[in-house]
Amino acid sequence: MRLKMLRSVQSAVKRCASAPSSARLYSSASTPERKVAILGAAGGIGQPLAMLMKLNPLVSDLALYDIAGTPGVAADVSHINTRAKVAGYAEEKELGKALEGSDVVIIPAGVPRKPGMTRDDLFNINAGIVKNLTSAIAKYCPNALVNMISNPVNSTVPIAAEVFKKAGTYDPKRLFGVTTLDVVRAKTFYAGKTGLPVEQVNVPVVGGHAGITILPLFSQATPAANLSEEDIKALTKRTQDGGTEVVEAKAGKGSATLSMAYAGAIFADACLKGLNGVPDVVECSYVESNVRLGKSGVEEIFGLGPLSDFEKQNLEAMKSELKASIEKGINFANKN
Numbered sequence: 001m002r003l004k005m006l007r008s009v010q011s012a013v014k015r016c017a018s019a020p021s022s023a024r025l026y027s028s029a030s031t032p033e034r035k036v037a038i039l040g041a042a043g044g045i046g047q048p049l050a051m052l053m054k055l056n057p058l059v060s061d062l063a064l065y066d067i068a069g070t071p072g073v074a075a076d077v078s079h080i081n082t083r084a085k086v087a088g089y090a091e092e093k094e095l096g097k098a099l100e101g102s103d104v105v106i107i108p109a110g111v112p113r114k115p116g117m118t119r120d121d122l123f124n125i126n127a128g129i130v131k132n133l134t135s136a137i138a139k140y141c142p143n144a145l146v147n148m149i150s151n152p153v154n155s156t157v158p159i160a161a162e163v164f165k166k167a168g169t170y171d172p173k174r175l176f177g178v179t180t181l182d183v184v185r186a187k188t189f190y191a192g193k194t195g196l197p198v199e200q201v202n203v204p205v206v207g208g209h210a211g212i213t214i215l216p217l218f219s220q221a222t223p224a225a226n227l228s229e230e231d232i233k234a235l236t237k238r239t240q241d242g243g244t245e246v247v248e249a250k251a252g253k254g255s256a257t258l259s260m261a262y263a264g265a266i267f268a269d270a271c272l273k274g275l276n277g278v279p280d281v282v283e284c285s286y287v288e289s290n291v292r293l294g295k296s297g298v299e300e301i302f303g304l305g306p307l308s309d310f311e312k313q314n315l316e317a318m319k320s321e322l323k324a325s326i327e328k329g330i331n332f333a334n335k336n
C-alpha cells in the first residue's frame, strides 16, 4: 500500500531542472530572464531577502509585494546596482501584477512567534494569509516554483497543496516548504562542535519544520566525525530548538529574520539554478513524497539513506505530530 505524506527529502530541488521552463533570453548573454516575487517583502525576513535576491545575478526581475511598507523597501533595494529590475506592489489589487510571469515565488508573509508560542499557534492568522496568496499564485503564475516560508510550515505547505489541487494546478514538484534554515543551523552547530571548517560541512535534515519534526541526520554528516551519543543528542536538540533560541533572544521582537533571509536566498538560488538546467542542485525541503506502508506502519521512506537507531526512533516519534499538522492544513483549506 502506498500513501502520500509530506516530508523532507534531499534532491528535491534536483527535480527543478526538469520543471517546465519559461526561460527567455537575457540580452546577448546566456543567462535566462527569471522573475522572482517575494510576498511579505517588507517584513523582517522580506527586507533582507529582497536585498539578497537583488544581489543574485540569476534574477532579472524582482517583484516585491506586501500589504504595508512596500514602496520604501522597493525604492531602497532598487538603487543597488545589480541586474534585477525591482518593482514594488503595495495593494491587494496589484498582487496579480506582482505574480504574473514569476518563475519563483517566495512567501515570508504572516506573523512571527513571540516567546512561549509554538509555530502552530500562528496557524489561525497565517493559514488564511497563505490560502489567499496561493489562490492568487494558482491564478496568475500556476507554473512558478513556490517557496513557502510562512509558519507553521508543516501545515501551510499542505494548505497550499490543497488550494492548488482545487484550482487544478497542483504539481508536487513545484511546491516546497523552506526548511533550509534547519540545515544552516545543523551545519553551524556541527562545525562548532567538531572544529571542522564550516564551509566544508554538510548535514542533511529531514522531517518537517517544528520541534521534534525537525530531524538532522548527523550520522550522514560530512566530513564524518566521531561524536559521542551525548553530543549527537545535544546537537539534535539544539537544531530542533534553534527557532525558539532566537525567539527567546529577541524577547518579543519576532523570530529569526536574518538567518532565515540567508537560508531563503540559498533555497531560491537552488530553484533558479535548477530551472536554468544546472545539474545536481541538492537541497533539503519539505515536499510531498511517497512512503510504503505495511503491516507495521511505514516500511520504507524513499531517499533518507541509512539512519542510526537514534534517528530511527526520532523519525518514529515525529510521525503523529507531522500527520496531525498536515491534516490540520488540509482540513482548513477544504472547509474555508
Ligand SMILES: NC(=O)C1=CN([C@@H]2O[C@H](COP(=O)(O)OP(=O)(O)OC[C@H]3O[C@@H](n4cnc5c(N)ncnc54)[C@H](O)[C@@H]3O)[C@@H](O)[C@H]2O)C=CC1
Residues within 6 Å of the ligand: 039, 040, 041, 042, 043, 044, 045, 046, 065, 066, 067, 068, 108, 109, 110, 111, 112, 113, 122, 126, 129, 132, 133, 148, 149, 150, 151, 152, 153, 178, 179, 180, 181, 182, 209, 254, 255, 256, 257, 260
Ligand atoms: N520557514 C522558516 O524556517 C521560518 C519561517 N518564519 C516565518 O516567516 C513568517 C514571517 O516572519 P517575519 O518576516 O519575521 O514577520 P514580519 O511580521 O516581520 O513580516 C511579515 C510581513 O508579512 C506581511 N503580510 C501580512 N499579511 C500579508 C498578506 N496577506 N500579503 C502580503 N504580505 C502580508 C506583513 O505586512 C509583514 O511585512 C512568519 O510566519 C515566521 O514564523 C520565520 C523564520 C524561519
Ligand SMILES: O=C([O-])CC(=O)C(=O)O
Residues within 6 Å of the ligand: 112, 113, 119, 151, 181, 242, 243, 244, 246, 247, 255, 256
Ligand atoms: O521559530 C520560529 O518561529 C521561526 C522559525 O521557524 C525558525 O526560526 O526556525
